[in-house]
Amino acid sequence: MVKFRFQDLEIWRMAIEIADELFDIADELEKRHLFRFAEQLRASGLGMSNNIAEGSGSESNRMFSRYLDIARSSIFENANVMFILHRRKLITEEKRDNLLERLDHLSRKITNFKRTLSA
Numbered sequence: 001m002v003k004f005r006f007q008d009l010e011i012w013r014m015a016i017e018i019a020d021e022l023f024d025i026a027d028e029l030e031k032r033h034l035f036r037f038a039e040q041l042r043a044s045g046l047g048m049s050n051n052i053a054e055g056s057g058s059e060s061n062r063m064f065s066r067y068l069d070i071a072r073s074s075i076f077e078n079a080n081v082m083f084i085l086h087r088r089k090l091i092t093e094e095k096r097d098n099l100l101e102r103l104d105h106l107s108r109k110i111t112n113f114k115r116t117l118s119a
Contacts, residue, residue, distance in 0.1 A: 004053070004056070004057075005056040005057070006052055006053040006056035006057075009052060009056065009113070010109065011052055011068075011071075011106065011109050011110050011113055012049055012052045012053060012056070014102075014105070014106045014109065015048035015049035015052055015071070015106060016049050018045070018048065018078075018099070018102055018103065018106060019045035019046060019048060019049055021099065022041050022042070022044075022045035022078060022099075023041075023042060023045060025041060025085070025091060025095075026038035026039075026041040026042050026045075029041065029085075029090065032090075034090070037081070037085065037090070040081060041078070041081055044074045044077040044078045044081065045074075045078060047070070047071065047073075047074030047077070048071050048074045048075055048078070048106070049071075050071075051067045051068070051070040051071035051074065052067065052068065052071050052110075054067055055067025055068055055070075055071070061117040061118065062117075064117055065114050065117050065118065068110050068113065068114050068117075069114075071110060072107055072110050072111070075103050075106055075107045075110075076107075078099070078103055079099075079100055079103050079104075082096045082099050082100055082103075083096070
């Protein structure tokens with residue numbers, strides 16, 4: 001089987017795991033006919049891992065670093081959505097806090113990984 005560079009990256013695996021959970025929330029939102037929320041959550045959830053994967057195929061570390069910046073932007077977008085969903089009582093405080101902690105951890109991991117690219 002073919003193996004891509006991003007498959008070995010812990011940050012990509014973490015992003016995929018978080019995206020799975022975000023997709024589960026999106027599925028629940030659709031059941032409540034909250035399609036825009038669900039669509040937004042799926043797009044920003046995919047944005048994390050997609051940009052890590054896309055950047056891993058870059059020809060330079062500088063370009064890869066830029067994709068990692070975009071992945072981090074998606075993390076912050078997801079964090080914002082968690083606050084809104086909680087305010088609208090669409091997710092519990094526990095769910096929000098758990099996802100915020102995981103998103104923050106992923107963001108820090110990406111920042112640390114970026115440092116290795118410029119070393």
